Amino acid sequence: MLKVVRTRDYDDMSRKAANVISAQVILKPDSVLGLATGSTPLGIYRTLIGWYQKGDLDFAHVRSVNLDEYQGLPREHDQSYYYFMNENFFKHINIDPEQTHLPDGMNMDAEGECARYHQVVESMGGIDLQLLGIGNNGHIGFNEPAEDFAERVHCVELTESTIRANARFFASEADVPRYAYTMGIGEIMSAKRVLIVASGKAKAPILRDLIHGPVTPHVPASILKFHPDATLIADEDALSLV
Ligand code: GLP
Numbered sequence: 001m002l003k004v005v006r007t008r009d010y011d012d013m014s015r016k017a018a019n020v021i022s023a024q025v026i027l028k029p030d031s032v033l034g035l036a037t038g039s040t041p042l043g044i045y046r047t048l049i050g051w052y053q054k055g056d057l058d059f060a061h062v063r064s065v066n067l068d069e070y071q072g073l074p075r076e077h078d079q080s081y082y083y084f085m086n087e088n089f090f091k092h093i094n095i096d097p098e099q100t101h102l103p104d105g106m107n108m109d110a111e112g113e114c115a116r117y118h119q120v121v122e123s124m125g126g127i128d129l130q131l132l133g134i135g136n137n138g139h140i141g142f143n144e145p146a147e148d149f150a151e152r153v154h155c156v157e158l159t160e161s162t163i164r165a166n167a168r169f170f171a172s173e174a175d176v177p178r179y180a181y182t183m184g185i186g187e188i189m190s191a192k193r194v195l196i197v198a199s200g201k202a203k204a205p206i207l208r209d210l211i212h213g214p215v216t217p218h219v220p221a222s223i224l225k226f227h228p229d230a231t232l233i234a235d236e237d238a239l240s241l242v
Contacts, residue, residue, distance in 0.1 A: 002196075002224050003231040004211065006239050010199045013235045014043025017131070017197050020231070021048060022057055024129045024193070030061040034130030034188070035089075036141070037066070037081045040197050041133060045089040052093045059095040065121055067132070067141035068182035069103040071110070071155060079169050080105055103153070103181035110155035113181055118153040121187050130191035134198050137161045138206050138219035142182035145218045151186035155179055185223055194230040196221065198238040207234060208241040 007013040021044065024031050035041075051057045066081060073080040078087075082102050090100055101120050107113040121127075132140045137159060143150060144159045157179055158166075167173040188194070198207055206219070210232075215222045224230040 001230075002211070002227075004239070004242075005231060005233045007233060007235045009235050009237075010043055013197060013199050013233050014047050017041075017044045017195055017233045018047035018051070020195055020233075021129060021131065022051060025057055025059065025062060028128060029058060030063070031128040032124045032126065033062055033064045034127040034183075034191055035064050035066045035085065036131045036133050037068070037084045038133040040199055041131060042088060044131070044197065049089065049092040057093075059093045062095050063099040063124060064095065064101065065124055065127065065183075066100075066102040067130075067188075068180055069105040070177040071105050071108070071179040071181060072177050073105050075106070105177075105181065110179075110181075114153045114155060117181060117183075118187070121153065121183060127187075127191035129193045129195060130188055132188070132194060132196040132221070132224075134196060134203065134206060134210070134221050135162055136165055136202060136206055138210060138221045140185075140188060140196070140221045140224075142180040143185055143188075143220040145220060147217060149185040149217045149220070149223055152184040153181060153187065154184055155181055185220060189223060189227055192229065194224055194227050196224060196230065196232045198232065198234040200235070201237045201240065203234070203238040204241040207232075207238050211242050 069081045075082040103117045142156050163176045170176050210221050
């Protein structure tokens with residue numbers, strides 16, 4: 001069952017999702033957070049940073065694992081997810097950088113990197129709360145629509161639709177990396193709790209398919225309907241076709 005929380009707008013979505021993450025960290029200060037990139041979670045991170053600065057939140061004992069990373073982008077590239085997480089979240093809070101984890105996009109040995117990152121995820125001893133965005137085609141992390149659900153960390157070839165959607169962040173479409181490392185669906189589904197967020201009219205068709213359609217690897221996020229504790233927090237625009 002996927003619980004659905006409908007919010008007025010992007011800010012309302014961001015605050016509600018930040019409230020859930022904040023409650024998680026307050027109740028379990030050494031939580032393992034599964035974190036996501038993309039434009040949707042930015043408001044959540046901003047809200048959490050604000051609460052941290054007010055002294056309401058403490059990340060000193062939190063550990064984190066991110067979902068994914070482009071292959072071939074160095075950490076200092078402003079579109080690498082390493083850079084994104086530091087700029088938009090980590091450097092503003094008191095999380096121990098040693099306790100934050102992402103796939104190493106510069107490790108071109110795909111097999112080796114997937115095995116290494118799978119071990120990192122395993123070594124966390126379970127993700128307490130996994131935050132997710134959703135791609136226009138239903139991808140979570142970089143689990144693109146496919147014939148099957150991938151269990152573990154793997155290297156994916158990005159679809160044309162994802163490359164086009166992400167081209168806005170690069171100088172040109174040709175600069176968007178073609179491959180990425182991502183946690184698998186099995187690892188995402190192992191999280192104790194999942195929070196998926198969506199905002200804006202562009203996400204309305206995929207949320208309709210997610211909520212009303214079948215569970216299928218062609219809409220990777222649909223598997224969340226089989227998760228025992230998954231919640232979608234989405235605004236009016238994103239839910240306008242539901
Ligand atoms: C990217 C990320 C996903 C993200 C999705 C949607 O490709 N790998 O983790 O959920 O796209 O991004 P946005 O929130 O910007 O719509």
